[in-house]
Amino acid sequence: MATVELINVSKSFGSVEVLHDVNLSLERGEFVVFVGPSGCGKSTLLRMIAGLEDITSGELRIADVAMNNVMPAKRGIAMVFQSYALYPHMTAFENMAFGLEQAKLPSDEIRERVISAARMLQIDELLDRKPKQLSGGQRQRVAIGRAITRDPRVFLFDEPLSNLDAALRVDTRLEIAALHERLPETTMIYVTHDQVEAMTLADRIVVLNEGNIEQVGTPMALYEAPASLFVAGFIGSPRMNFLTGTVADAHGAQTYGIRPEHIALSRETGDWQGRVMLTERLGSDTFVHVAVEGVGRVNVRVEGRTDISARADVFLTPDPASVHLFDAGGRPVARRG
Amino acid sequence: MKRTPLQNVGLYALVIVIVLQAVFPFYYAILTSLEDGQALFEVNYLPEQVNLANYRSMLTEGVFGRQILNSVFVATVVVLISLTLAVTASYALSRIRFRGRGLLLLTILSVSMFPQIAVLSGLFEVIRYFGLFNSLWALVFSYMIFTLPFTVWVLTAFMRNLPVEIEEAAIMDGASSLTIIRRVFLPLMWPAMVTTGLLAFIHAWNEFLFALTFLSTDSQRTVPVAIALISGRSEFEIPWGNIMAASVIVTLPLVMLVLVFQRKIVSGLTAGAVKG
Numbered sequence: 001m002a003t004v005e006l007i008n009v010s011k012s013f014g015s016v017e018v019l020h021d022v023n024l025s026l027e028r029g030e031f032v033v034f035v036g037p038s039g040c041g042k043s044t045l046l047r048m049i050a051g052l053e054d055i056t057s058g059e060l061r062i063a064d065v066a067m068n069n070v071m072p073a074k075r076g077i078a079m080v081f082q083s084y085a086l087y088p089h090m091t092a093f094e095n096m097a098f099g100l101e102q103a104k105l106p107s108d109e110i111r112e113r114v115i116s117a118a119r120m121l122q123i124d125e126l127l128d129r130k131p132k133q134l135s136g137g138q139r140q141r142v143a144i145g146r147a148i149t150r151d152p153r154v155f156l157f158d159e160p161l162s163n164l165d166a167a168l169r170v171d172t173r174l175e176i177a178a179l180h181e182r183l184p185e186t187t188m189i190y191v192t193h194d195q196v197e198a199m200t201l202a203d204r205i206v207v208l209n210e211g212n213i214e215q216v217g218t219p220m221a222l223y224e225a226p227a228s229l230f231v232a233g234f235i236g237s238p239r240m241n242f243l244t245g246t247v248a249d250a251h252g253a254q255t256y257g258i259r260p261e262h263i264a265l266s267r268e269t270g271d272w273q274g275r276v277m278l279t280e281r282l283g284s285d286t287f288v289h290v291a292v293e294g295v296g297r298v299n300v301r302v303e304g305r306t307d308i309s310a311r312a313d314v315f316l317t318p319d320p321a322s323v324h325l326f327d328a329g330g331r332p333v334a335r336r337g
Numbered sequence: 338m339k340r341t342p343l344q345n346v347g348l349y350a351l352v353i354v355i356v357l358q359a360v361f362p363f364y365y366a367i368l369t370s371l372e373d374g375q376a377l378f379e380v381n382y383l384p385e386q387v388n389l390a391n392y393r394s395m396l397t398e399g400v401f402g403r404q405i406l407n408s409v410f411v412a413t414v415v416v417l418i419s420l421t422l423a424v425t426a427s428y429a430l431s432r433i434r435f436r437g438r439g440l441l442l443l444t445i446l447s448v449s450m451f452p453q454i455a456v457l458s459g460l461f462e463v464i465r466y467f468g469l470f471n472s473l474w475a476l477v478f479s480y481m482i483f484t485l486p487f488t489v490w491v492l493t494a495f496m497r498n499l500p501v502e503i504e505e506a507a508i509m510d511g512a513s514s515l516t517i518i519r520r521v522f523l524p525l526m527w528p529a530m531v532t533t534g535l536l537a538f539i540h541a542w543n544e545f546l547f548a549l550t551f552l553s554t555d556s557q558r559t560v561p562v563a564i565a566l567i568s569g570r571s572e573f574e575i576p577w578g579n580i581m582a583a584s585v586i587v588t589l590p591l592v593m594l595v596l597v598f599q600r601k602i603v604s605g606l607t608a609g610a611v612k613g
Contacts, residue, residue: 051508051509071511078509081505082502083500087506088503098510099509102510102516146510
């Protein structure tokens with residue numbers, strides 16, 4: 001059953017159309033990530049679902065009810081903002097209770113809901129503190145708690161990790177994944193520009209580019225069968241090598257794509273010969289940048305450590321089963337043979 | 338960087354000059370108000386007698402007490418109405434997109450550019466027309482011409498700096514516009530409101546020209562005019578003692594207000610109330 005449906009939804013600011021005829025249907029309990037570069041319209045799309053932006057044309061349905069003209073608070077949604085957007089003058093408890101007070105719930109029920117959400121997020125010790133007395137991670141939890149107390153059908157996250165430092169970001173990402181496990185009935189929509197967050201959290205990823213949906217699919221589907229040059233370049237880290245020229249021509253394509261992890265590196269023999277320009281050692285992996293005559297610059301992943309250093313001559317062999325070919329319009333081309 | 342002794346001396350000398358320049362006139366007024374009779378006309382810089390006779394005569398004889406109440410009433414009402422209107426107006430001007438917003442802001446500002454004397458005669462007609470002549474509401478009405486543009490501008494600028502996301506969070510929580518202003522913005526805007534309210538209060542408290550023109554009887558006057566019109570037993574006698582006592586009396590409330598709210602202003606601004 002679909003909880004959120006977008007039917008031919010468009011958005012214009014003045015004469016500029018920023019989203020073009022978006023069609024999307026989200027299942028109940030699904031964790032969907034909107035991902036794309038800045039300005040692709042992902043946040044606008046989320047804000048339209050939230051009701052913070054008007055829908056220029058098309059229809060938004062939540063649980064089979066048209067929501068275009070329904071007040072945000074009546075849509076059965078809750079949102080976690082990038083900057084947390086806690087009320088600075090209220091304690092954590094008051095922050096979490098504010099929405100319930102507006103909904104005129106009896107005060108003992110408000111208390112009960114806030115405390116159970118706080119327990120779930122392990123912030124029940126912090127309920128009488130004000131936001132400025134909380135750390136970034138704790139504020140984030142209060143913001144999530146405020147959303148949980150509303151008991152929403154749809155949970156919206158607008159880049160919730162981008163204000164946290166790197167270590168905390170990983171922890172919070174895991175906690176959001178755990179939260180989704182605990183709330184299996186709740187649909188979650190998560191906006192990010194970070195493809196790692198998208199890959200690790202999503203049941204399905206929606207890749208947006210310049211106001212269009214490029215591709216919708218599971219993380220692995222996007223990784224293995226990108227539907228466009230854009231998706232191929234966006235999903236996967238480090239990004240796919242794109243080669244043009246004779247290599248692509250030989251396959252009857254405009255662009256020849258191969259991921260760094262799908263190339264074998266050898267010192268003795270291989271399809272391409274090249275010279276190492278640079279090595280990046282991460283401990284678990286080493287990325288070797290190789291300049292190949294007549295092919296271009298290729299990034300290759302070598303597992304673990306390697307003693308290859310710059311200016312060494314090496315041979316590369318791409319795995320033919322993992323090659324992605326694209327035509328001049330950036331659309332995929334079937335492999336021959 | 339460490340200051341040399343010479344720089345230190347220079348710094349404090351400058352501080353003393355500034356403090357003296359600011360405080361001496363008021364100090365001299367206090368000094369004068371405590372003297373009476375011939376002692377008034379002898380120049381002295383340290384108190385030689387403490388005589389409260391001037392204060393007693395100001396507060397018990399005539400209508401000065403009533404005039405203080407007039408001033409308090411006018412200034413308080415001006416501040417309350419100005420802030421109420423300014424908060425709601427600044428919400429609209431800073432957050433709601435509508436055609437002609439910039440023009441409206443400029444118009445509001447330009448209202449306060451006219452010299453008082455230029456609008457005086459026209460305003461006099463308006464006040465007569467509304468039947469407000471010799472009523473304190475005439476002052477409330479006319480003072481708002483100057484306090485509103487100022488409060489609206491300051492509060493609009495302040496509200497623009499409040500993160501939009503906080504407001505959006507409140508919208509998601511189901512709060513109406515009025516609830517957002519009352520429960521979310523007002524507590525965050527206290528520092529700005531105290532500051533602008535205080536300035537509006539001081540303006541209304543000190544205003545002279547309108548108060549002189551629009552009020553005609555002694556019992557309706559506000560203190561600046563009242564003090565200016567204090568006269569002695571003959572036209573050749575100026576009762577300096579009484580004038581100084583009255584001046585001190587009307588200055589004290591302002592000093593107290595500033596002292597009381599200064600803590601609030603400072604604590605409000607440094608608490609980082611806006612940073613989520």
